[in-house]
Amino acid sequence: MRDLYLFNKGSLYHSYRTFGAHPIRLADDYGVRFTVWAPHAREVRVVGDFNHWQGERHAMERIGETGVWSLFVPNLVPGTVYKYEVHTSAGELLLKADPFAFLSELRPNTGSVVTDIFNYDWNDGDWQRRKQEMSPYHESMLIYEVHLSSWRSWGKEMFWTYEEMAEGLVQYVVEMGYTHIELLPITEHPLDMSWGYQVTGYYAATSRFGSPKQLMYLIDRCHQQGIGVILDWVPGHFCKDDHGLRLFDGTPIFEGTDWKRAEKPLWGTLAFDFGCTEVQSFLISNAIYWMDVFHIDGLRVDAVASMIDLHFDKPPEMLTYNTFGGTENIEAIRFLKRLNETVFHYYPDALMIAEDSSSWPAVTSPTYMGGLGFNFKWNMGWMNDMLRYMALDPAERMRHHNLITFSLVYAFSENYVLPLSHDEVVHGKRSLLNKMSGSYDQKFAQLRLFYGYWMTHPGKKLLFMGGEWGQFDEWKYDEALDWQLIGYPKHGSMHHYVKSLNRVYGEQASLWERDCDPGGFEWIDVHNAAQSVIVFMRRGHGEHDFSVIICNFSNQHYPEYRIGVPEPGQYRLALHSEAAAFGGALAHMQEIIYSSKTAWHGRPCSLTIDLPPLSFQLLVFASGEHGRSERFSALHGLM
Template identity: 75%
Template sequence: MINAASIGMSTRDLYLFNQGTLFHSYRTFGAHPIRLGDDSGVRFAVWAPNARSIRVVGSFNDWNGKRHAMLKVGETGVWSLFVPEIGPGTVYKYEIESQQGKIMLKSDPFAFQSELRPGTASIVTDLGGYRWRDDSWQRRKQEESPYHEPMLTYEVHLGSWKNNGKELFWTYEQMAGELVDYVTIMGYTHIELMPVTEHPLDQSWGYQATGYYSATSRYGTPEQLMFLIDRCHERGIGVILDWVPGHFCKDDHGLRLFDGTPIYEGANPLRAEKPLWGTLAFDFGCTEVQSFLISNAIYWMDVFHVDGLRVDAVASMIDLHLDKPPEMRTFNKHGGSENTDAIQFLKKLNETVFHYFPDSLMIAEDSSSWPAVTSPTYMGGLGFNFKWNMGWMNDMLRYMALAPKDRIHHHNLITFSLVYAFSENFVLPLSHDEVVHGKKSLLNKMSGTYDQKFAQLRLFYGYWMTHPGKKLLFMGSEWGQYDEWKDAESLDWKLLDYPLHNRMHHYVKTLNHAYAQLPSLWERDCDPGGFEWIDVHNAAQCIIVFMRRGHGINEFSVSICNFSDQPLQSYVIGVPEPGFYRVVINSESNEFGGTWEHVPELIESRPVIWQGRPCSLVVDLAPFSFQLLTYDPGEGPQMVETFH
């Protein structure tokens, strides 16, 4: 047994780790190149409270740990060892002997770099050498509120956005060029990276991790990932990391039975097992696990400058019964199905993140109806600042798959979301989950003929973009990828050679840039006063019309959606102001793949009261069409601008 100070560790830090409040655990645990006395080397530290013995093995000792036995640090459950004359690049593992004498080779839970799979060893890495260039981005974040700014996120799986063939991945550094340029040109404000934490199986997409502190080696080094994030910030693009604290995979080199006992997953297998996924849930009531996970969230923001986390599968964390067969169900001490440990963990997580990074994004992927997910913890909420609106997504995709004749009976599917649109701070997701094997692509979910599918997808995107809430779109959906997403192959970029796909791509780009330029579409996303129905009850013709308002007096826009397959001439809608209304986008324009050669640039209102408003517009509506209008207080056509 050794004391902490003798190896350059803080007794107080180890105490805080055991208490669940060491929120920068990565500065203590793992493999750190340091100087101890006159010697340079690496200090290893790992939590394994029930191990009989632990040795560091690796390339430096021919995987024979006899001379490199770790020692316990007091009564903390932590083991440590300083090994001189080694440094970055050293490949290592922990050889752990359980109380029963079983020998296990484990990767470092705090490893900052890992071998390329199928290798599973950890690699000593110094993460302090990268020189960041994003000072202006960091200042900009401090000056802006995400609630009142545009947020249009492009969700990316790095292995299949573009690649050179099966398992021939682009590097983070390559992505920092073409991907970031593309996202900038297309008008997205953020990139969301599907999990880049180290994982053994490509097909898990990173959602079953073994290395929570290790950026996957599939795409290069940690410094290359830093370069990708830095490049995003230089171009004004925020970076959100998909983060998976709900479960971890069972691979032998990972966290499962780490010291021969279930220290990360907890002792009750009915609680720990996630049978649907074949994974294990973290023991959220364990204070050391809390230090491990909360520090991990801080780590990605602190060391990698990530701007926010999309927290995966919140519903499965807070519900003890979700995806569990009846024989595996457990109950909390009050007899309910709520996982009270997970709920307290999420509150603590969000409080801690916002303490250190008040400008960050914490986004819950939550399919439940749990209340106050985005309310502050002091008001009884979970403390996130945004939540995915899964209800809106499910209703709308179901509606768009209906034949036009059936839509008149399901009008509520396109209007119900406004009943609860301001109960949380929502993101409207059109994510990878909706285009995986067996679910069809977004384009192919639309009903009707080939041409009608494109028309309806344009309509759907228009409604999505102007509906209250921030936005997220999965890669490939911007040009109407026809096949489902294939994670082992590159996206179907060749489709851009075909007119309808190319024009869909142009439409989405135009829509994206219009969104960014119109404060009415995002300034009051979280404010009921930023939305007004104009025409909500026209189920017979499958039409809805609504307004979005910004903070300015005349800062408003009008969205007109015709979800029927019938054209309508001289359709009348009420508007609040006299004068001219500019047609920002008409989805039936020929330039977007529609049939209209000429779209009016301006429409003048009439002094005729309609739908409770003092003025009205007369518009022609194509089948399956979307129009976005803005009020132009100028004097007519000479004031016209277009979004291209």
């Protein structure tokens, strides 16, 4: 009864241990215990293939005034398909999937399936220990965003399994130099077209790719290879399918009674009632569940802006206000704070990443300082500004120079991830490559330049699959990526460039050690709008650990371009986007550049470099007395 008391109070944070279908032994009988919350139901029965979907003999017992129903059914085994037959107070009969089901039938079937998920033998102890020793703010974070259905497939709706992904996907991610995989939602959902964002089974890994333990194997393999796993998590809304959460006991217990707040007209879904304590237990437990049972390393929390704004995407007739007359969803804000506090209580090293397009302040500040309590937030402003800038004709860019510089005004106001996500390559927005202005060859040059600036700008990084070789078409959710393009010279060279850029990023601590520290970034030249050139430095923790980045966003060649640098000595060229091996025009480049004593850009020394049009260069300070270092081998070793 204590568990149910905590559930009703919104504080049962491991409610999946109590609710759902659990194979157990009761006295001398083996069977399954079913437990469900349906506070306004007149009666609830368990039905399934074991009783020919006739529930007369399997009516559940209501437990006091908790709104919870439970029943032990002997002789049932994992693999049993079931639903709850809910008799409403209005006399309706509903067939509902279990909100806490750990496995669902493969769509279009909608039954819940009994399974035992609590005895997987994990082999990721080294990874778990290493996580405890790391601070994500001071580590490299290069996230590969993946939609499992369309990363690879064997044909129409012939998906790779979790186990196949555990070999092919993990090996690819390691080879490419990513640090994390972010999976688009893999919770059970009925419609492929939703990409997983309209959920019916929050505790069920989708059956499209196999069993829950096969998913655990995929995550286990990632960890054994040093790859973190982030789950795209959707607590903001759920779909309206009859077997799901909508009107679960004949009344709106998950979505709340105010239809103006519940309806999400943009997506045709329903918002959770964040003020309901049982909903809080359900959702917060779900976040803990994925970390506890599946060893997920973090959550990318979807659509935070839509949760905290009562007017988000609402027509005039649906506008509501909070008790103070404002538009903030006070209950959702309190929920998010409690969610983050609870997650970090149990998993201090978790990643909680807000996908938030609003200007809400202190999203990544601790709750005790008035923040929402996330530790990272997507930087949507940087992304929108830069994609707009890169679509401009280079001749127009001098009048829009602020688009590439404004982000540094607020770059350290939050702990940011710079996302180049799936949302930017669908619905007529065109692929990243096809967003670039200019001719076919210029599009590739510009994408290399853009990636270079993205990788060296403060903030952690995320790239959606296919972007690494410059997929030309938009992402298609129901088809595999265009892997054959890697065999074409331009796309193959782009793939090689991204792999090299990823590796240089991982090797150069100056590019990520101080991502969240204003001292980790310095402008050298921010004002050269006339030539559309920017020059800046990234600094690591070491006194002499810094990199110099030069971006030429114009289509003009500047053969002797002088830049100021802070120290005399050798500067090594770690990466050049115009190298021939990357599809550029330069077969030979000066690898070592010596500074002169000519002061420039307010610095005591300077370098003179050749600056091709639409190019990115990364120089690393090496000092005069140091010999060649392995950390600078990327330019020759990967080309």
